[in-house]
Amino acid sequence: MVDKKSHTRRATTNFSIPICLCIFFLFAVAAIAADSQPRFERTYSPQRPAHLTISNVNGNIHIASWDKKTIHARATGAPYVVVEDKVLGDDITISTKLNIRLGRADFDILVPSETSLTIKNFVGNIDVRGITGHLSVHSIDSDVRLVKVNSPAVDVVVTSGDIFFDGELQEGGSYSLQSMKGDLDVTLPSATPFNLNARALSENINLGSFLSSLSGTSRGPKGVAGTYLRGGSRLTLTAYAGRILLHKK
Amino acid sequence: MVCKQCQELLSEYIDGALELGEQVNIERHLCDCEPCRAVRDDLLQIVHFSQQLPMQAPSTALWPRISSDLAELTPGFWSRPLRWLVSFRTLNFNFSVPQLVGAAAALAIVISIGVIVSRRDSGPVQLLAGPAPSANSDVKPLSQTDLQQLEKQITQLSVAVEQRKESWDPELRTAFERNLLYIDQSLVECRHHLNDNPSDGVSQELMLNAYREKVRLLEGFEKF
Numbered sequence: 001m002v003d004k005k006s007h008t009r010r011a012t013t014n015f016s017i018p019i020c021l022c023i024f025f026l027f028a029v030a031a032i033a034a035d036s037q038p039r040f041e042r043t044y045s046p047q048r049p050a051h052l053t054i055s056n057v058n059g060n061i062h063i064a065s066w067d068k069k070t071i072h073a074r075a076t077g078a079p080y081v082v083v084e085d086k087v088l089g090d091d092i093t094i095s096t097k098l099n100i101r102l103g104r105a106d107f108d109i110l111v112p113s114e115t116s117l118t119i120k121n122f123v124g125n126i127d128v129r130g131i132t133g134h135l136s137v138h139s140i141d142s143d144v145r146l147v148k149v150n151s152p153a154v155d156v157v158v159t160s161g162d163i164f165f166d167g168e169l170q171e172g173g174s175y176s177l178q179s180m181k182g183d184l185d186v187t188l189p190s191a192t193p194f195n196l197n198a199r200a201l202s203e204n205i206n207l208g209s210f211l212s213s214l215s216g217t218s219r220g221p222k223g224v225a226g227t228y229l230r231g232g233s234r235l236t237l238t239a240y241a242g243r244i245l246l247h248k249k
Numbered sequence: 250m251v252c253k254q255c256q257e258l259l260s261e262y263i264d265g266a267l268e269l270g271e272q273v274n275i276e277r278h279l280c281d282c283e284p285c286r287a288v289r290d291d292l293l294q295i296v297h298f299s300q301q302l303p304m305q306a307p308s309t310a311l312w313p314r315i316s317s318d319l320a321e322l323t324p325g326f327w328s329r330p331l332r333w334l335v336s337f338r339t340l341n342f343n344f345s346v347p348q349l350v351g352a353a354a355a356l357a358i359v360i361s362i363g364v365i366v367s368r369r370d371s372g373p374v375q376l377l378a379g380p381a382p383s384a385n386s387d388v389k390p391l392s393q394t395d396l397q398q399l400e401k402q403i404t405q406l407s408v409a410v411e412q413r414k415e416s417w418d419p420e421l422r423t424a425f426e427r428n429l430l431y432i433d434q435s436l437v438e439c440r441h442h443l444n445d446n447p448s449d450g451v452s453q454e455l456m457l458n459a460y461r462e463k464v465r466l467l468e469g470f471e472k473f
Contacts, residue, residue, distance in 0.1 A: 098473055099473075100416050100473055101418050102418040102420045102421040122469065123424050138465070140466060159428040159431060159462060160431050180428075180431050180462060181431040199455060201439065201452075201455055220451055222442070222451050222452070223451045238458065240435040240459065241265065241435065
């Protein structure tokens with residue numbers, strides 16, 4: 001009788017450990033799955049080239065062009081981060097609500113190439129590819145990568161972070177990149193004409209092989225200005241604590 | 250890193266003279282250490298305000314010396330006032346009312362010009378003096394009024410942000426303080442360049458941009 005009771009207790013104990021582990025495992029899987037679930041997913045169908053504003057606080061923003069006429073936006077992030085949108089005609093605004101908890105929200109967005117973009121962020125990297133519309137990026141703590149961009153106007157201002165630009169400049173366009181703590185790395189086709197105004201407060205400006213072809217050059221201790229080929233577009237590069245690097249594609 | 254080490258290196262840190270590794274160590278320490286952050290803020294304030302101290306005025310004996318040297322160098326120019334001074338001593342001082350009014354008006358004009366000139370000279374940086382050799386021709390020179398307005402705006406925003414900062418997520422606070430420091434370092438460097446060359450258009454433009462960037466940062470974080 002005593003033996004039987006003892007056997008039952010041991011069996012119950014042995015049974016409860018795997019159950020606890022299973023429950024724990026299920027909770028962990030559920031938590032991971034919940035975290036990776038999109039917090040926000042929308043598709044917009046603008047009638048004309050749209051103006052899309054993304055306003056984020058903490059997280060990466062990745063925007064690429066595709067060959068469809070719709071805009072597809074997807075955000076993943078912490079459960080307490082609220083993402084909301086507002087559509088006024090062809091003006092679309094997607095924003096995360098400000099919260100004293102720095103919850104993360106990562107955006108993945110696909111747009112028609114001619115979409116104009118305004119991106120505002122506090123912390124998190126920004127990656128934009130294949131855009132031909134106007135582009136404005138203002139962030140505090142972000143590395144910004146602009147690849148295959150062929151916009152009539154680009155304006156990037158970050159307080160800290162590197163800015164990488166690999167694209168084309170349009171005749172008469174305006175292109176301004178500024179970082180207070182980070183490098184500016186710009187790659188342009190060798191046949192692109194532009195008027196350059198580069199200023200680096202504390203580090204070097206390296207114009208690579210563009211330097212020898214720059215005419216009307218004025219050089220100061222902190223800046224270089226000049227015209228490449230016949231000029232046309234305005235390229236303004238400003239780095240406070242960082243280098244300016246210009247490469248030919 | 251302990252507080253003593255951190256505080257010994259803070260001055261070089263503010264000047265941007267540290268290696269990247271040391272800089273990162275200090276930033277990490279500052280994130281967690283309120284007393285060291287206070288020392289850093291004090292140092293930044295000292296740097297900031299020392300740049301705004303007025304220029305030292307020359308001694309009273311200097312002008313007579315220069316005047317006599319000039320009189321020797323350009324006798325033609327100075328001979329007339331000297332003759333006038335000699336004849337002045339022999340004059341009878343019987344003024345009519347219109348003469349007195351005219352003299353008072355002339356004195357007021359002279360004093361006004363003197364005050365304007367002395368105010369322009371007493372600033373830390375002569376931001377409007379001389380042409381700015383900036384490559385960008387459409388850049389407006391930075392006036393003292395612009396600066397004062399920006400500094401006033403920054404002070405108001407800073408007060409608002411300081412009140413909210415304690416309730417922030419530590420990561421958010423770190424991001425704010427790190428970026429504010431970068432901007433302050435840039436401003437200190439701009440002031441340094443402008444003190445060396447007050448008419449440098451590039452430095453003026455960079456300083457104005459840095460101020461605007463500080464406003465943008467504070468406005469952004471004020472919303473939290």
